[in-house]
Amino acid sequence: SQQGEEDPQALSIQEGENATMNCSYKTSINNLQWYRQNSGRGLVHLILIRSNEREKHSGRLRVTLDTSKKSSSLLITASRAADTASYFCATVPVLKLVFGKGMKLTVNP
Amino acid sequence: NAGVTQTPKFQVLKTGQSMTLQCAQDMNHNSMYWYRQDPGMGLRLIYYSASEGTTDKGEVPNGYNVSRLNKREFSLRLESAAPSQTSVYFCASSGEWTPDEQFFGPGTRLTVL
Numbered sequence: 001s002q003q004g005e006e007d008p009q010a011l012s013i014q015e016g017e018n019a020t021m022n023c024s025y026k027t028s029i030n031n032l033q034w035y036r037q038n039s040g041r042g043l044v045h046l047i048l049i050r051s052n053e054r055e056k057h058s059g060r061l062r063v064t065l066d067t068s069k070k071s072s073s074l075l076i077t078a079s080r081a082a083d084t085a086s087y088f089c090a091t092v093p094v095l096k097l098v099f100g101k102g103m104k105l106t107v108n109p
Numbered sequence: 110n111a112g113v114t115q116t117p118k119f120q121v122l123k124t125g126q127s128m129t130l131q132c133a134q135d136m137n138h139n140s141m142y143w144y145r146q147d148p149g150m151g152l153r154l155i156y157y158s159a160s161e162g163t164t165d166k167g168e169v170p171n172g173y174n175v176s177r178l179n180k181r182e183f184s185l186r187l188e189s190a191a192p193s194q195t196s197v198y199f200c201a202s203s204g205e206w207t208p209d210e211q212f213f214g215p216g217t218r219l220t221v222l
Contacts, residue, residue, distance in 0.1 A: 031209055042113075042199055042213035043152070088151060092209045098168075099144075101151040 004032075004089040004100030012106040019076040021103045023089030024069075032065055034074045035088045037102070043088065046074075081109045110135050113214035115200050121220045122190045130185040130217050132200030140203045141183035142167075142211065143175060145196040152199065158183055190221045 007022045023032070031050045035043040049056045049065045049072065056063045062075040076083055084107045090097040113134045122128055134141065139160045144152040144167075154167030158177040172194060174186045183202075187194055197218050201211040 033209065040216075042215045043201075043211075045210050045212070048210060097142075097152075097154070097209075097211060099152040101149060 004091050004098065006087065006089055006100045006103035008103060009101070010104045010106075012108060013079060015079060015081055015107055015109050017079055019079050019083070019105055019107070021074050021087055021105070023072045023074070023100060025072075025089075025091045025100075026070065027091075029067075029091040031092050032063075032072050033090045033092070033097070034061075034063060034072075035090060035099075037086045037088065039085070046087075076105075079105075079107045081107050083107050112136065113200055113202055113212050115198075115214035115217050117217060118215065119218050121222065122187075123222050124191060126190050126221075127186065127188050128190065128219075129187075130198055130200075130219075131182070132184065132214060133182045134200075134202040134212070135181065136202060136204060136212065137180070138202035138204040138212070139180070141177065142201040142203075143173075143183070143185045144199045144201065145169065145194075146199060146216075147196050155185065155198075187219075190219075192221045195219060195221045 004023045004025045033048045034046045037043045047058045049063045060077045065072045086102045086104045088102045090099045116131045142157040143155040153169045156175040158164045161180045176184045199216050200214040203211045
Protein backbone atom coordinates (compact mmCIF):
# COMPACT_ATOMS: atom_id res chain seq x y z
CA SER A 1 0.00 0.00 0.00
CA GLN A 2 1.16 3.51 -0.76
CA GLN A 3 2.68 5.42 2.12
CA GLY A 4 2.87 8.86 0.54
CA GLU A 5 -0.02 10.68 -1.05
CA GLU A 6 0.64 13.74 -3.21
CA ASP A 7 -1.76 16.65 -3.35
CA PRO A 8 -2.92 18.02 -5.71
CA GLN A 9 -2.88 15.19 -8.20
CA ALA A 10 -2.45 17.60 -11.08
CA LEU A 11 -1.46 21.25 -11.35
CA SER A 12 -1.20 23.59 -14.31
CA ILE A 13 0.59 26.93 -13.93
CA GLN A 14 2.22 29.62 -16.04
CA GLU A 15 5.93 29.84 -16.54
CA GLY A 16 7.51 31.97 -13.86
CA GLU A 17 4.95 31.10 -11.21
CA ASN A 18 5.71 29.02 -8.14
CA ALA A 19 4.44 25.47 -7.84
CA THR A 20 3.67 23.89 -4.50
CA MET A 21 2.84 20.24 -4.03
CA ASN A 22 2.14 18.44 -0.79
CA CYS A 23 2.74 14.94 0.45
CA SER A 24 1.14 13.20 3.40
CA TYR A 25 2.27 9.90 4.82
CA LYS A 26 1.06 7.51 7.44
CA THR A 27 3.87 6.02 9.49
CA SER A 28 7.05 7.30 11.06
CA ILE A 29 9.89 7.74 8.64
CA ASN A 30 13.65 8.04 8.57
CA ASN A 31 13.56 10.42 5.66
CA LEU A 32 11.38 11.64 2.83
CA GLN A 33 12.46 12.17 -0.75
CA TRP A 34 11.08 13.86 -3.83
CA TYR A 35 11.58 12.44 -7.31
CA ARG A 36 10.76 13.79 -10.75
CA GLN A 37 9.70 11.69 -13.72
CA ASN A 38 9.62 13.11 -17.20
CA SER A 39 7.17 11.46 -19.57
CA GLY A 40 8.34 8.00 -20.59
CA ARG A 41 11.50 8.17 -18.50
CA GLY A 42 12.77 6.80 -15.21
CA LEU A 43 12.66 8.66 -11.94
CA VAL A 44 15.29 11.19 -10.99
CA HIS A 45 16.09 11.94 -7.37
CA LEU A 46 15.58 15.63 -6.50
CA ILE A 47 16.08 16.08 -2.79
CA LEU A 48 16.10 14.18 0.49
CA ILE A 49 15.04 15.58 3.84
CA ARG A 50 15.73 13.69 7.05
CA SER A 51 13.24 13.30 9.87
CA ASN A 52 15.23 15.68 12.08
CA GLU A 53 15.23 18.44 9.43
CA ARG A 54 12.42 20.93 8.90
CA GLU A 55 13.46 22.67 5.70
CA LYS A 56 15.94 22.10 2.92
CA HIS A 57 16.87 23.99 -0.23
CA SER A 58 18.40 22.90 -3.49
CA GLY A 59 18.51 25.48 -6.27
CA ARG A 60 14.91 26.44 -7.06
CA LEU A 61 13.58 23.67 -4.85
CA ARG A 62 12.47 24.13 -1.26
CA VAL A 63 11.26 21.18 0.79
CA THR A 64 9.65 21.33 4.20
CA LEU A 65 8.87 18.48 6.54
CA ASP A 66 6.42 18.47 9.44
CA THR A 67 6.73 15.13 11.21
CA SER A 68 3.98 16.02 13.69
CA LYS A 69 1.52 16.36 10.81
CA LYS A 70 3.23 13.64 8.76
CA SER A 71 3.41 15.94 5.79
CA SER A 72 5.92 17.49 3.44
CA SER A 73 5.76 20.14 0.76
CA LEU A 74 7.85 20.76 -2.34
CA LEU A 75 8.04 24.29 -3.68
CA ILE A 76 9.45 24.97 -7.13
CA THR A 77 10.11 28.67 -7.56
CA ALA A 78 10.15 30.56 -10.87
CA SER A 79 8.93 27.50 -12.76
CA ARG A 80 10.06 26.73 -16.29
CA ALA A 81 8.48 24.72 -19.06
CA ALA A 82 11.22 22.13 -18.45
CA ASP A 83 9.77 21.53 -14.98
CA THR A 84 6.76 19.88 -16.60
CA ALA A 85 6.84 16.36 -15.19
CA SER A 86 5.28 14.09 -12.60
CA TYR A 87 6.57 14.49 -9.08
CA PHE A 88 6.60 11.75 -6.48
CA CYS A 89 7.26 11.79 -2.78
CA ALA A 90 8.79 8.68 -1.29
CA THR A 91 9.31 7.75 2.31
CA VAL A 92 11.82 5.46 3.88
CA PRO A 93 10.34 3.56 6.82
CA VAL A 94 12.94 0.83 6.44
CA LEU A 95 15.40 -0.12 3.70
CA LYS A 96 13.00 0.16 0.80
CA LEU A 97 11.17 3.18 -0.58
CA VAL A 98 7.41 3.48 -0.62
CA PHE A 99 6.15 5.80 -3.34
CA GLY A 100 3.06 7.94 -3.53
CA LYS A 101 0.92 7.94 -6.66
CA GLY A 102 2.52 11.03 -8.06
CA MET A 103 1.46 14.51 -9.08
CA LYS A 104 1.49 15.74 -12.66
CA LEU A 105 2.78 19.28 -13.09
CA THR A 106 2.29 21.14 -16.34
CA VAL A 107 4.11 24.43 -16.80
CA ASN A 108 2.69 26.40 -19.67
CA PRO A 109 5.12 28.67 -21.51
CA ASN B 110 29.36 5.51 -16.10
CA ALA B 111 26.14 4.23 -17.63
CA GLY B 112 24.35 4.14 -14.25
CA VAL B 113 21.45 1.70 -14.28
CA THR B 114 20.65 0.00 -17.56
CA GLN B 115 17.68 -2.16 -18.43
CA THR B 116 16.89 -4.44 -21.33
CA PRO B 117 14.70 -4.67 -23.26
CA LYS B 118 13.05 -1.26 -23.51
CA PHE B 119 9.84 -2.64 -24.93
CA GLN B 120 8.34 -6.13 -24.98
CA VAL B 121 5.05 -7.66 -26.04
CA LEU B 122 4.16 -11.10 -24.72
CA LYS B 123 1.24 -13.43 -25.08
CA THR B 124 -0.47 -14.76 -21.98
CA GLY B 125 1.47 -17.68 -20.59
CA GLN B 126 4.80 -16.79 -22.15
CA SER B 127 7.84 -16.28 -20.00
CA MET B 128 10.58 -13.70 -20.12
CA THR B 129 13.37 -12.18 -18.09
CA LEU B 130 13.98 -8.48 -17.64
CA GLN B 131 17.62 -7.61 -17.22
CA CYS B 132 19.09 -4.88 -15.05
CA ALA B 133 22.69 -3.90 -14.47
CA GLN B 134 24.39 -1.10 -12.57
CA ASP B 135 27.99 0.05 -12.73
CA MET B 136 28.03 2.15 -9.56
CA ASN B 137 29.17 -0.66 -7.25
CA HIS B 138 25.89 -0.40 -5.34
CA ASN B 139 24.95 -3.04 -2.81
CA SER B 140 21.17 -2.79 -3.09
CA MET B 141 18.98 -3.26 -6.12
CA TYR B 142 15.23 -3.07 -6.60
CA TRP B 143 12.48 -3.91 -9.07
CA TYR B 144 9.35 -1.75 -9.25
CA ARG B 145 6.31 -1.71 -11.45
CA GLN B 146 4.49 1.48 -12.36
CA ASP B 147 0.83 1.46 -13.29
CA PRO B 148 -1.36 4.48 -14.11
CA GLY B 149 -2.68 6.09 -10.95
CA MET B 150 -0.77 3.65 -8.74
CA GLY B 151 2.65 5.18 -8.41
CA LEU B 152 5.55 2.78 -8.07
CA ARG B 153 5.18 -0.48 -6.22
CA LEU B 154 8.09 -2.57 -5.07
CA ILE B 155 8.16 -6.10 -6.44
CA TYR B 156 11.41 -7.48 -5.04
CA TYR B 157 14.62 -6.08 -3.70
CA SER B 158 18.10 -7.30 -2.98
CA ALA B 159 19.87 -5.68 -0.08
CA SER B 160 23.18 -7.22 -1.04
CA GLU B 161 24.65 -9.82 -3.36
CA GLY B 162 23.21 -13.21 -2.56
CA THR B 163 20.04 -12.00 -0.85
CA THR B 164 16.59 -11.22 -2.18
CA ASP B 165 13.37 -10.22 -0.43
CA LYS B 166 9.77 -9.79 -1.40
CA GLY B 167 8.33 -6.34 -1.74
CA GLU B 168 4.75 -5.20 -1.91
CA VAL B 169 3.63 -7.11 -5.04
CA PRO B 170 5.86 -10.19 -5.55
CA ASN B 171 3.27 -12.66 -6.83
CA GLY B 172 3.93 -13.87 -10.35
CA TYR B 173 7.59 -12.82 -10.32
CA ASN B 174 10.96 -14.28 -9.46
CA VAL B 175 14.29 -12.55 -9.18
CA SER B 176 17.94 -13.46 -9.32
CA ARG B 177 20.82 -11.40 -7.99
CA LEU B 178 23.35 -12.85 -10.40
CA ASN B 179 26.26 -10.84 -8.99
CA LYS B 180 26.75 -7.41 -7.50
CA ARG B 181 26.07 -5.70 -10.83
CA GLU B 182 23.05 -7.61 -12.12
CA PHE B 183 19.53 -8.17 -10.84
CA SER B 184 17.04 -9.89 -13.12
CA LEU B 185 13.25 -10.15 -12.93
CA ARG B 186 11.51 -13.19 -14.39
CA LEU B 187 7.90 -13.66 -15.36
CA GLU B 188 7.34 -17.41 -15.59
CA SER B 189 3.82 -17.27 -17.04
CA ALA B 190 2.86 -13.77 -18.05
CA ALA B 191 -0.65 -12.49 -17.41
CA PRO B 192 -2.41 -9.36 -18.75
CA SER B 193 -2.36 -7.97 -15.20
CA GLN B 194 1.42 -7.79 -15.50
CA THR B 195 1.18 -5.23 -18.28
CA SER B 196 3.11 -2.35 -16.79
CA VAL B 197 6.28 -0.32 -16.91
CA TYR B 198 9.05 -1.95 -14.92
CA PHE B 199 11.85 0.02 -13.32
CA CYS B 200 15.05 -1.25 -11.83
CA ALA B 201 16.88 0.85 -9.26
CA SER B 202 19.97 0.65 -7.11
CA SER B 203 21.35 2.35 -4.04
CA GLY B 204 24.78 2.52 -2.50
CA GLU B 205 26.30 1.90 0.91
CA TRP B 206 26.93 5.58 1.68
CA THR B 207 23.56 6.88 0.46
CA PRO B 208 21.31 3.85 0.94
CA ASP B 209 18.14 5.87 0.83
CA GLU B 210 18.78 7.53 -2.51
CA GLN B 211 17.89 5.29 -5.38
CA PHE B 212 19.06 5.58 -8.95
CA PHE B 213 16.64 4.42 -11.57
CA GLY B 214 16.97 2.78 -14.94
CA PRO B 215 14.99 4.01 -17.97
CA GLY B 216 12.31 1.36 -17.62
CA THR B 217 10.90 -1.54 -19.63
CA ARG B 218 7.42 -1.18 -21.08
CA LEU B 219 5.80 -4.63 -21.06
CA THR B 220 2.49 -5.49 -22.67
CA VAL B 221 0.88 -8.87 -22.12
CA LEU B 222 -1.86 -9.72 -24.57
